[in-house]
Amino acid sequence: MAEYSVLSLVRNALGGHRRWIRAWRDPEPKKRYDVLIVGGGGHGLATAYYLARNHGITDVAVLEKGWIGGGNVGRNTTIVRSNYLLDGNNHFYEHSLKLWEGLSRELNYNVMFSQRGVLNLAHSDGQMDAYARRGNAMRLNGVDSELLDRNGVRRLYPYLDYSANARFPIYGGLLQPRGGTARHDAVAWGFARGADRLGVDIIQNCEVTGFERSGDRITGVQTTRGTIGCGRVGMAVAGNTSRVAQMAGLELPIESHVLQAFVTEPLKPLIDGVITFGAGHFYISQSDKGGLVLGGDIDFYNSYAQRGNLPTVEHVMANGCAMMPNLRRLRILRSWGGIMDMSMDGSPIISKTPIDNLYLNAGWCYGGFKATPGSGWVFAHTIAEDRPHRFNEPLSLGRFTTGHLLDEGGKGPTPKLH
Amino acid sequence: MTGSDQSHRLPTGGAIDRRRPLAFRFDGREYRGYAGDTLASALLANGVRVVGRSFKYHRPRGVLTAGPEEPNALVELRGGARIEPNTRATMVELFHGLEATSQNRWPSLRFDALEVNDLLSRFLVAGFYYKTFMGFPGWHFWEQRIRAAAGMGRGTTEPDPDGYETMNAHCDVLVVGGGPAGLAAALAAGRTGARVMLLEETDGLGGRLRSDRETLNGTPAMRWAEAAAFELVDLPEVTVLTRTTGFGIYDGNVVGAVERVADHLPVPPAHMVRQRLWHIRPRRVIVAAGAIERPLVFGGNDRPGVMQAGAVRTYLNRYAVAPGRQAVVVANNDDGYRTALDLAAAGIHVAQVVDTRSAGRGEWWRRAVDAGLDVVDRAAVTNAYGRMGLVGCDVTRLDGNGGTAGNGRFVPCDLIASSGGWTPSIHLHSHAGGKAEWDDAIAAFVPGPGRAGVTTIGAAAGRFALSDCLADGFRVGAEAARDCGFGSGTAPDAPVADEASVAPLQAIWSVPGTPGRKVKRFVDHQDDVTVEDIELAHREGFVSVEHLKRYTTLGMGTDQGKTSNTAGHALMAGLRGRPIPAVGTTTFRPPYTPVAMGAFAGRAAGRHLAPIRRTALHDWHAANGVVFVEAGPWLRPQYYLRPGETNSREAMDRAITEEVVATRTRVGISDVSSLGKIDVQGPDAAEFLNRVYCNGFARLPVGKARYGLMLREDGLVDDDGTTSRLADTHFLMTTTTVHAAEVLADLEWYLQVVWPELDVRVSSVTEQWAGMALAGPRARDVLAAALDPGTADVSNEALPFLGVTTTATVRGVPVRIFRISFSGELGYEVNAPADWGIDVWEALMHAGEPHGIRPYGLEAMGIMRIEKGHVAGAELDGRTTPDDLGLGRMASTAKWYVGRGMLGKPAYTDPDRPKLVGLVPVDGRTRIRAGAILVADPDAPTPIPKLGHVTSSAYLSPTVGHPISLALLARGRERIGEEVWAVFPTRSQRIRARVTEPCFVDPEGEKLHG
Amino acid sequence: MIRIPCPYCGPRDHDEFSYAGDATKVRPADPAAATPEDWHRYVYLRDNPRGAHLEYWHHVQGCRAYVKVLRDTATHEVLAAGLPSDDLPFEDLEAGR
Amino acid sequence: MADATSLPQAPLPPRRSPLDAVWVAGDYGAAAVGGPGVTMLRRSGLSSVQLDARRGTAASLRAAVAGALGLALPGPGRAASGGEVRALWLGPDRWMLLAEDTFALEAKLRAAAEPAGGVVVDQSHGRTILRLSGPAVREVLAKGTGVDLHPRAFAEDAVAQTGLFHLAVTLDRRRGTGTFDVHGMRGFAQSLFESLCEAAAEFGYRLSE
Missing domain, CATH: 3.50.50.60 (FAD/NAD(P)-binding domain)
Incomplete structure (x- = not known):
């Protein structure tokens, strides 16, 4: 099995790169697996990897309707951070961030995790207070955060709009230096290769079409490649959560919305870190290839189309150009849309379900990519142990009944506002 | 490289204007071209062969194409604040004084240090970076170097000086592409009287007829195109936009297009935008976008x-x-x-x-x-x-x-x-959700079934013959017009093309190398993707087109694979032994070609990012030393400086303190116009309010106001405000400034959707009334003096706390007076019709002069409400219940109201929930800032358990003489009198704080009722 | 741009409207009789279909009517629109799909 | 106004416009051959009274208004003039009535419409009305609104509630070539005005007194 390294690269180069083998196998599905993971995105693949690595459960298949990594793990703006206010979120995302810090070596795959810092700008005293609270809460949890005043922001990014012409003046910001970006596709491929090496079957072009039930248990999963028996089923299908859950008879506190993202033509280094505009949804960073990667708000209506609309595009660009007036001449090269599984409080759900052996990983809203390793870790634990890990206890489905909501924005049960 | 004398210009011919030579510079060297040239044609005319460097291997590259698909000849156009990196020289119209610079090379185009990458290319194969850079010294070290080597052109950190705007349009038939097919379609549709728009990416109509020597009935086909262009211009309902790219079809067949208004000029003249973004809402779309030639590999x-x-x-x-x-x-x-x-x-x-x-x-x-x-x-x-x-x-x-x-x-x-053959431009068809079908005859994808109302014709539909393009255009143009109610749908006669018959293409996706020689065969020129890279991707299992694209970066350059995708996918299909259509094509997304961010942003730039909302009293404030602050869309007074005083931290602190002291001891006045005001009328108005507020409104007497609390359906507090009963069936509701629009929308929701049986009408009157809060021990004296005599009795008996009168006038202006108070002082809110707002305000100021009246801003207001323990935005944060805020008693048990069904949730009734309290520093002087976290033991190991947080704080309460804060604290009401730590680790602060009642001033409300 | 046919104003760009969500959710008619489970279903649970979706749009910048819209969430095509009291041909479309 | 039982006796101050600080009559923008592309004037000091029909009273309200004002309340998307009063359809069972007076229209409506089920709300001070005319008006407005203003789609007496430069407005297409009244919210008047000026600059525009 080929270990990736400089040496292996050089050796292969001299051999004309003819000895490289598949990064992961392409097996036929077996009749039955201990655990079936529905969804070959980042979370599904990470779950399979940690099931094998942390829990020794290797009789696992990941079922992907298309090609692995074709969903949101490859359709986001690659931002990784753990700057959450509420403990239930903060502990979980920080766990994930710590996993990111060792991920390339863990997977023997360079996911290009780049801790270049994530800065949230504030544009009012009220927003500064809110960021102060968040930054303070993070510090008490042992998470890095720095509260910057206007001059502090200016030292980092001198080319933002500090002029009197700015509609929403910059008051300061909250910086998480350990936040950053990662190469999104590499995350999917790295986990796939890692899981495969531990014996997990990754089955592509295998769409789930139904569940076979026996009482409160699922006995098998019907797919376009036949029915596959199972001991347990984990679901990690992001925007398609409601559809797959419905096959199992579950109605969930989730709506699917489209979130657009954009990349500009490639440029020599211009923006070092990740910057988010606080007076409107906008965030930007620069990929290692040189493109500015940017995004904004969802399109505000339920959608399964990986395609958004002009008003949102214009809104995103207007916010971006307001924050950085030097962006106006740069050109948008590509746009894409991801389907966000927006939960009713804006926070994820990693949980047991009313069905005994069905486990749910959903409700990621904007936040799924950064959670990938942490999500896989605790979801694997939940499936393996049939009880949540301490980091996903607060992320239960039951919180909507009990009222233990994790509403970072205080927006209430209106998904489009989260 | 030969000289700068247009050595490669042919002696005759061309559509250039030889009488208008234009000087330009490339890499600092001066050249000449002619009007009508592109930068690419002018460089070629001067014998310039190397124009740029490739992305990865930094190989020298020249001009490959003559269109928007150009992957090689990318330059930095202009300079300074107007620099445009990655600009395709093939699309730049030459203008006098044009400056362009080659990019992605150092130190020069000719000697590029990173050309070493070309020598190392055997190591730098597709995806090499995933396999290395994992160990010491870590990715971040390598990343810096890779980033510097990657990228293409340079951006700027200076603001763009040019303007942009948006334009909306509607038409019956929109034709995208001004080549022969598009011209024919526009003519056929335009002649019927239908409203027609024609978009052409370049500076003139004709498309490939401008480049080829084809003839119609024996005369150059370009003559026909010129005649067609003239005819179109004369048709009153036809709009032709040149230099305009239809870059995307969105839902509802709305087409986005960008018009390069001034890009062919050195700088935009006064009052002219640089680019204009069009939203076009056609009833029928005809895509005649042509085709793009493929290089042989x-x-x-x-x-x-x-x-x-x-x-x-x-x-x-x-x-x-x-x-x-x-x-x-x-x-x-x-x-x-x-x-x-x-x-x-x-x-x-x-x-x-x-x-x-x-x-x-x-x-x-x-x-x-x-x-x-x-x-x-x-x-x-x-x-x-x-x-x-x-x-x-x-x-x-x-x-x-x-x-x-x-x-x-x-x-x-x-x-x-x-x-290598031609690839139809099916991008717009694909944007609209259309499928692609493989056509073996031309070895390319052509449009398959697509969305209703969108038709692709001519070369974009894989029909390359001129006769087919014209026939398509005339037929489809006439049909589209007919579908919109114009003309009979009969196609006009097309001129006859003089065409030779064409022998079939035979696809060859890569040519074998010269025996015995190492060769690099480029599939994607810009991103340096070679045949070998595709083979490697196949070997490693990256075989779907999406994986191929992402692993090798095939088609990820600024050209988005326009010249490379078909060959790349075909090569992968060959490696997999599958037919090409089974391997598929990537989905096209807008934009077709890159579009400037500024064009999308339009005029929403700088100050105009969002509209500004001003109160009716704005001009008075502006003339009287105000410092404004943005509050959502509003500009509101933050505080007032003395005449001639310049703003500073000290001036601000002093102003705020003076404003509070004046109000608490004498009288102050503030602008509260931005509070939402909703007129509620109808026989069921009282019942309606009873349902939307958690406290009772059914029995509110006429002429009285009441504080109301509104919940969301999930039981958490949504908004608050006072609502007054002006008549039996007439109420005036007020809301917070931030929630005003939302509350109105919610009320409309309940009336239109949930309770249509209620006979109630609601409308916003926020803008109709200027609102002024007059507060302080002398408020009544001031008000009485300002009122026109005999129009209202504002004595404590006639107008007690929460009384309302609507009979008064001030300087003849009818006003509404509400005896309510946010500051806790004896207070009145006076509403005056907005156009007379300043007159009434001035009358109150005048009447207040003998009493030392001061206008006060949001800061003083904030301090006074904290002194009173009144909740505001920081406490109404969408996570609090009425009980959390000490308002639990307001929630009625005698009726049903929005949110009640959820109030019993276990988490909401948990006694450990944070509750509203006051906090004072034990040392009596250190401010406990909002955002501080309350803990029992700041030295506990992380994660340190949190008891709550500070919501609002006053750096100094002039009234009580020390800093005060409001906080939400677990079991807060039981902790009153105890001490906690307020920690602010991002400022390295920890403060010992005493828990108090949230109200610091006049807890019995004597001032209020006095 | 989704073009929404407002029953009063005719087709308008969707950015004149504010999206108001699933129109199949019916608030418990008798709140006193509703169980916590009823409220939970109303407030939190959503069918969230891929395909025909019955939803409300508020014409905030127009006539301020709540418009009931049947829209395909996979294609964004508007299949029907009417007033809140209108019965849109939801079932027919579901069956015909 | 309202709630005062009798009309005020004292002379009223002149009404202020939110554009007082920025409106300086004159010609601006590009110098256009044949005069400015757009001429703008403020229609200040009008009564704008909103009239709603309560549930089930639309018919009786129409009759009452017709009787009192000689005006047929228009249907969706339309305006109607009768005597000195112009009525714009604003929304279902809602109209805006305009007249060049101070309180008279409101008083008349209260007397005539309230007994017939009408709900009367004075909005005279809450809305700012600009009249735009000239050859470039349609193009200028098209920079800010998605409504089709072509005469085939938006004839004389057509009315639209829509967004103009992202602000909620009422567009009233008046008689005469290219004349539109734009009603906007008072608080946003200056923003709307600035947007219109910027959009009109390339054609040249005149602010008239």
């Missing part, structure tokens, strides 16, 4: 001097430029012969015409042979030579089985015109 096919065959014809015929002196033409279709004949006609030596086909001997072959050209078929160029410019190539026989037969023959040349 052979060794060294990226050498400067290797060019698309169609582009060669464009440079010859349209720009009168000889892209070389000695040409080899290689093609898998008849375009090779066509190009060779045009080259010969322009007097350029055609050293060899190479046809990769075994069955290409049709009419065009015959013409080439008859013209005396040296034609060889079943052969290919297998390797091209010349680092900084082509010097020759190997021409080798093909064995028909994907290999070569015999050794190559070296043919000296400085130009290779290559054609």
